Amino acid sequence: MTAQTDLPSVQKAAVVPKLGGGVNIVSDYPVPTPGENEVLAQVLYTGVCQSDLHTAAGTAPGADGKNITNIKLPHVGGHEGVGRIVSFGPSTSSAPHPDLKIGDPVGIRFLARICHECEFCISDREQHCGKATNHLHHEDGSFQEYCVLDRNYLTLLPHDTDPKVAGPALCAGVTAYKAVKNANLSKGKWLVVVGAGGGLGHFAIQYGKVVGANVIGVDTGKVKEEFITSLGARFVDFAKSSNVVEEIRSITDGGADAAIVTSGSPRAFSGAVDMLRIGGTLCCIGIPPGDVYLTTPVATIIIKGLKVIGNLVGSMAETLEAVELVRNGSVKPHIEVRDFEELPKVYEMLEKGDILGRIVLQVAKE
Ligand SMILES: [Zn+2]
Numbered sequence: 001m002t003a004q005t006d007l008p009s010v011q012k013a014a015v016v017p018k019l020g021g022g023v024n025i026v027s028d029y030p031v032p033t034p035g036e037n038e039v040l041a042q043v044l045y046t047g048v049c050q051s052d053l054h055t056a057a058g059t060a061p062g063a064d065g066k067n068i069t070n071i072k073l074p075h076v077g078g079h080e081g082v083g084r085i086v087s088f089g090p091s092t093s094s095a096p097h098p099d100l101k102i103g104d105p106v107g108i109r110f111l112a113r114i115c116h117e118c119e120f121c122i123s124d125r126e127q128h129c130g131k132a133t134n135h136l137h138h139e140d141g142s143f144q145e146y147c148v149l150d151r152n153y154l155t156l157l158p159h160d161t162d163p164k165v166a167g168p169a170l171c172a173g174v175t176a177y178k179a180v181k182n183a184n185l186s187k188g189k190w191l192v193v194v195g196a197g198g199g200l201g202h203f204a205i206q207y208g209k210v211v212g213a214n215v216i217g218v219d220t221g222k223v224k225e226e227f228i229t230s231l232g233a234r235f236v237d238f239a240k241s242s243n244v245v246e247e248i249r250s251i252t253d254g255g256a257d258a259a260i261v262t263s264g265s266p267r268a269f270s271g272a273v274d275m276l277r278i279g280g281t282l283c284c285i286g287i288p289p290g291d292v293y294l295t296t297p298v299a300t301i302i303i304k305g306l307k308v309i310g311n312l313v314g315s316m317a318e319t320l321e322a323v324e325l326v327r328n329g330s331v332k333p334h335i336e337v338r339d340f341e342e343l344p345k346v347y348e349m350l351e352k353g354d355i356l357g358r359i360v361l362q363v364a365k366e
C-alpha cells in the first residue's frame with residue numbers, strides 16, 4: 001500500500017473565485033494533502049451537472065427556495081467524478097476498508113462526509129444528514145486533477161467500471177433511479193418523463209424501462225425525438241402538441257401512473273400533475289433555480305389520491321445499485337467526452353438546454 005510518490009504540488013482546476021463571476025481554468029491550484037483517514041484520488045473523468053452551473057452562478061436554491069450563499073470560495077465544483085486512489089493520509093487503527101490499494105477506483109459524488117450517527121445516516125437516507133458536507137457547497141469536487149475523499153464514506157466502484165460512463169450515474173443516474181423507485185412502477189405501468197432528453201431525463205427513461213414501465217418522453221425538437229425514441233420511449237413534443245396533457249391522457253387511457261419532472265419550469269410541474277391517473281405519483285427531481293412553486297389545486301391532489309415525492313440524489317446503497325445497472329449494461333448513459341478545459345463552453349451549452357444526455361470531461365490524461 002505505497003503511495004504514488006511523483007505527485008505534483010499544483011494542478012489544473014476549474015476555479016470560481018466568486019459566485020456569478022464565471023469559471024476559470026487555472027494550472028496552479030494546490031494539490032490537497034490527504035489528512036487522517038482520507039485518501040487522495042486522481043480524477044479521470046467527470047460529468048457536468050446542472051447543479052454545478054447553478055452553484056457557480058450563485059442561483060442554486062436551498063430547501064427554503066432561497067439561493068444558497070454558504071458556499072466555500074474559491075469554489076471548485078464537480079460531483080460526478082470517477083478517479084483512482086493515488087495516496088493515503090495517515091490512518092487510525094479503525095480506518096475502514098483495510099484492503100484499499102493504490103489504483104482502486106472511487107467515485108466523487110455530491111455527498112462528501114456524513115456523521116454516520118443521526119436518524120438519516122442510520123436509515124439509508126444519509127443525503128439528509130444535518131452534519132453532512134458535500135462537493136457542491138463545502139468541499140472541492142471533481143473539477144480538479146486531484147481530490148481528497150473521506151475514507152469513512154468512500155464510494156468504492158467495481159474494478160471493471162468504465163470511468164467514462166460511470167460518472168453521470170453518480171448524480172444524474174442515482175437521482176433518476178431513486179425517482180423511478182419512488183414511483184413504485186411495475187411491468188406495463190405508464191411513466192412520463194418531462195425533460196426526457198437531458199441528463200436526468202435519459203436516465204429516468206432507461207431506469208423506467210428496467211422495471212418494465214411503458215415510458216413516454218416529453219421534450220422538443222427532432223434531435224431529442226430521435227434520441228428519446230432510440231431509448232425505447234414514445235415521444236411527445238411539447239412545442240408541437242396542441243395539448244400535451246390530453247395527448248398523454250389519450251395514450252395512457254386516462255393518465256400516467258407516474259410522472260418524473262426534470263424540467264425547471266413551473267408549467268412543467270403543474271402540467272405533469274394533470275397527466276396523472278387516479279393514485280398517480282409526481283416525482284420531482286432536478287432542482288429549478290429561483291422560486292418555482294407547484295401550483296396544483298389541493299383538491300386535485302386529494303380527490304385523485306395523488307402522491308408528490310421529491311428526492312435529493314440517493315443513498316450510498318442506491319448509488320451503487322444505479323451504478324451496477326450501468327456496469328452490467330442495462331442502462332447506457334449517453335455521453336460525449338470533451339477536454340476538461342472546455343468546461344466554460346459546456347456551461348453555456350447546459351444553459352441553452354441543448355445537450356443530449358451528459359457531457360463528460362476528461363480530467364487526467366491517460
Ligand atoms: Zn448533480
Ligand SMILES: [Zn+2]
Pocket residue numbers: 114115116117118119120121126129130131132
Ligand atoms: Zn448524519
